[in-house]
Amino acid sequence: MADTSPASQMPPLADDQVPRGFSFAAVRAGLKASGNPDFACAVADRPATAAAMFTSNKVVAAPLLVGQRHLERSHHQIQAVIVNAGNANCATGEAGEYAAQQSCASAGAVFGCAANHVFPSSTGIIGVPLPVEKLIAALPALHAALGRSAAHLEGMAVAIMTTDTRLKIAAASFDFGGATVRIAGIAKGAGMIHPQLQSAPGTALHATMLAYLFTDAAIAPAAAPDLLRHAVDSTFNRISIDGDTSTNDTVLLLASGASGVTIHGHTHDAFVRTAEDPQTALFSSALHTVCLSLAKQIVEDGEGIQHVVELTIGGALTDADALRVALSIAHSPLIKTAWAGCDPNWGRILAAIGYAGVAIDPTRVNIRFGELEICRGGCVSPHFDEAAAHGYLLQRNLTIHIDLGVGPGSCQFWTTDLTEEYVRINSDYST
Amino acid sequence: MADTSPASQMPPLADDQVPRGFSFAAVRAGLKASGNPDFACAVADRPATAAAMFTSNKVVAAPLLVGQRHLERSHHQIQAVIVNAGNANCATGEAGEYAAQQSCASAGAVFGCAANHVFPSSTGIIGVPLPVEKLIAALPALHAALGRSAAHLEGMAVAIMTTDTRLKIAAASFDFGGATVRIAGIAKGAGMIHPQLQSAPGTALHATMLAYLFTDAAIAPAAAPDLLRHAVDSTFNRISIDGDTSTNDTVLLLASGASGVTIHGHTHDAFVRTAEDPQTALFSSALHTVCLSLAKQIVEDGEGIQHVVELTIGGALTDADALRVALSIAHSPLIKTAWAGCDPNWGRILAAIGYAGVAIDPTRVNIRFGELEICRGGCVSPHFDEAAAHGYLLQRNLTIHIDLGVGPGSCQFWTTDLTEEYVRINSDYST
Structure with a gap:
């Protein structure tokens, strides 16, 4: 079914894994002090069905407000995504919103679509005016650099990195009715990571988790938000590095339709029963795989971390209770x-x-730590072996199982340790 | 009115500041690996009016369960408090509860009161059986060491320390009707500090905030819980070092009555108007002063900290909203x-x-950082001077003012920074 390479095998992606109907590019616009690529785009051959989820933070960066507005005005048809790293365009007031709007208008002119069909994202420092003139000046180079290869998609993944140490990319595909449907995604994020994504922005602020999901499936516009939410709630919304929910978190799904396979989504009949067609089941599974891989890649790249911890909470009264315990x-x-x-x-x-x-x-x-019982009935387990438990924790990837024993509620959650290096990274002040 | 030395001047306390009607002692029972004093007591000349607040953690250490039971059975009359450091007697099951009960029974026999008039506390490592035989063996030495001086009270403050680097003590007094009423308190705590105290234990776990308040006022038993809650809610319940709410947090107030001044507390008439007698106002103010000093001393001694931060939140819709922002x-x-x-x-x-x-x-x-305006209307302030702001933050004690501008809700809160040293202290594993 969903054929996904594990995170550790990504990259490189094969060209054949890149969804049809999209081009990608990345250039240097001069926003990153390092001089690395910092401005990227994805352009669909024609307007693509779009769904997005945004931070629930009540402080929301300007590009999220503009992106949400463009989704509404375009009836969820987006042709170009532009993303800069190095400046979050947040806490920048009306001038920031105008700058985001300007960048979309200019990108539309270059890529041949209306401004409302452009979706902007920013990540980086906050409270500093976005040097939109640098983005506008770089648009012709961005247009010239467009290409459909895996290397082009990877270039976009590299350009959106901030404190990330690795690019984050994942892909899945399935065959249906003689056609192949592809999904590929890229993401960034290493700190200020506790996404709490919802369908409209609270109102967003700093660097941030960004994820862009591309598919050549055709998705009914009404079905796209539901499919995305379903995938995000059990993946990106189940990770935390430091508990700080950013003001710029965004996940965007674009469906080009180039595979010729239509995903109808879930249908509800008069008896409120939910049904799905076989291709929806295949698509949901593949989308979940890509989102989970990206979410785990973010946790794996957490600032200064030495351990990745999978928490499995069971026996809670409700799933919501299980999530509160995990948090x-x-x-x-x-x-x-x-x-x-x-x-x-x-x-x-x-x-x-x-x-x-x-x-x-x-x-x-x-x-339990892995298979080792540590605590039973609220007391130390008779099987507790401190040396064995310490030995287990020497591994980088840990699984900790909690059974509350009071109900059927459960959840899975992925997080990290807190190291001296995390403190060093985030307390290093150099003006 | 309340004559309180600032925290920085404590210790030493003068003998004259120690509330009348109590004796104090501390000895080595052999629970601390360091060999330092680890077992302490306070004994009233006769049963004293008692009120306590306990952690809201749903996991509660055995001594809290036993202490709560003894308060009920004795009708809030406690004659002896026994406190050990080095073992929290938590996650120890029924055996732990039996051990706490045994220590009270033995202490009662030594100090000449019923077990129900003894209040136990423990702080230290959790999940390890309490070596109650060591406590029982040390009781005669503890009894022999009893004394009424400031040095004896300070000895108790030293014995209850775990990761604390300094003893914590505060005192206040006022004159009323020709008599002097004294309040003195001691506390411990440096990590796992985010007290959320309530009048009955959720059910508690690790080291922990402990505070013991002694006064020679006479307090009507019905008034004591209200007076304590009022003082705790704006002091101990307004500090956090790491956000971890311990399972052993306890605040105990004991009133010997030896000053001859009676505090009647707040009275409510049929029109639900609240009135207080002059001595209640004086007592409330002095108790608040002692609690605030102890709470700030705990924050000042936070594990690895380099900054103490006073947060002043204003303009929230409600006080509860202001507190959520502070947290x-x-x-x-x-x-x-x-x-x-x-x-x-x-x-x-x-x-x-x-x-x-x-x-x-x-x-x-x-x-605002102190008097420096940093952010106005959600954007950078026109007066923002990065060098000046950085200069302000070089100080150890900071005040940060947040004005939300939407309502009358406010709160004050005290917290700390997070340093590499905090991580070092809490990740140092040596079996």
Whole structure:
């Protein structure tokens, strides 16, 4: 079904994995102090069906406001995406909104579409006016650099990086009715990562998680938001590095239709039963695979991290309760520093479960590190072997299972440790 | 009125500042690996009126459960408090509860009161059985060491320290009707500090904030919980070092009555008007002073900290909204690391305000560092001077003012930065 290479094998992507109907480019516009590529675009051959999700932060960067408006005015038909790194265009007031609008108008003129069919994104420093003239000046070079290869898509993934140390890319495909449907995505993000994406922006601020998903499926416009939300809620909305929800987080899905396969989405009958056609099931699975791979690549590249932790919470009263427990653990400095030190201090985990604000019975809480039982019934497990637990934590990738024992609620969540290097990266002040 | 020495002047306390009617002692019971004093007590000449507040964590250490039970059974009359450091007696199951009960029974026998008149506390490592036989064996020495001097109270403050680097003590007094009423308090806590105290334990876990307040006022038993809650809500419940709410947090107030002055508390008439007698107003003010001093001393001694930050939030819709904004800022790793680096990165603060989950209008948000206007109307202030802002942040004690501009809600909150040293302290694993 969905044929996806694991994150560790990405890149390189093969040209054959790139969805049809799109071109990609990246250039240097002069926003990054490093002089690296910092301005990128994806252009569809014709307006593509679009769906987006934005940060739930009530402070929202200008490009998100403009992007949301363009989605509405274009009836969710986007032909060009332009993304700059090095400046978030946030906390920049009306001038920032005007700058985002100007960049779209100029891009539309260069790429041959209306401004409303252009979707802007920015990531980088906040509170500093966007030097939109540099973006406008770079548009002809961006247009000239357009290409359909995997290398072009990877170039876009590189240009949107800020504190990222690796490019993030994933792809999946499936065959249906004699045709191949491709999905590919790129993302950036390493700090200020706790996406809480919803269908409209709260109102957004700093660097930030950005993800762009491209497919050559044809998606009914009404079905696209639902398909995206379903994929995002169990992937990008289930990761956290530092608990700081950015003001610029954006996930955009573009469907060119070039494969000739139409995804109708879920249909609801009068009895409120949900049905899906076989291609929708295949598409949903492939989209989930791409989103999950990108979400995990972001966590893997977390600032200064030494451990990636998969939390599996079960036995909660509800799924929402399970998520609150995961968040409580993922945001505890004491737990995250213990992981950094490979310290099997399960008491800190039990404490974070206790203050998560959900219904628990401490005497029913079980904790496992991988296959090692650590805590049973709220006390140390009779099988607890401190040396073995410490040995388990020496690995980079950890799985911690929590069973609350009070209900059917569960969730999966991915997070990181908190290291001295994270503090160094984020406290380094050099004007 | 309340005559309180600032934290920086404590210790030493004068003997004359110690509330009458109590004796204090501390000895080595052999629980701390360092061999330092680790077992302490306070004994009242006769049962004292008691009120306590406990952690809201749903995982609660055994001594809190036993202490709560003894308060109920004794009708809030406590004669002896016993506190050990080095073992939290938490996540220890029924055996832990039995051990806490045993220590109270033995202490009662030594100090000449019923077990129900003994209040136990523990702080230290969790998930390890309490070596109660060591405590019981040390009780005669503890009894022999009892004394009424300031040095004895300070000895108790030293014995309850865990990762604390300084003892924490504060005192206040006032004269009424020709008599002097004294209040003195001691506290411990440096990490796992985000007290969320309430009148009954959720059910508690690690080291922990402990505070013991002694007064020679006579307090009507019905008035004591209200007086304590009023003081705690604006002091201990307004500090956070790392956001981790411990399972053992306890604040206990004991009133010996030895001054001969009776505090009647607040009275409510049929029209639900609240009145207070003059001595209640004086007592409330003095108790608040002692609690605030102890709360600030805890923040000042936060693990690895380089900055103490006073947050003043105003203009929120409600006080509860203001508190949520303060918590969002106080728990943001990106803001706390920026403080550590003296980095005037106000965008991170604006982002945390945005994801606090309260009603805001980003265009009305103003931020000041001390007297320096940094952000006005959600954008950089025209008066922003980066060098001056950086200069301000070089100080150890900072005041950050946030005005949300949408309502009358406000709060004050005290927190710290997040340094590499904090990570080192809490990730250091040595078996």
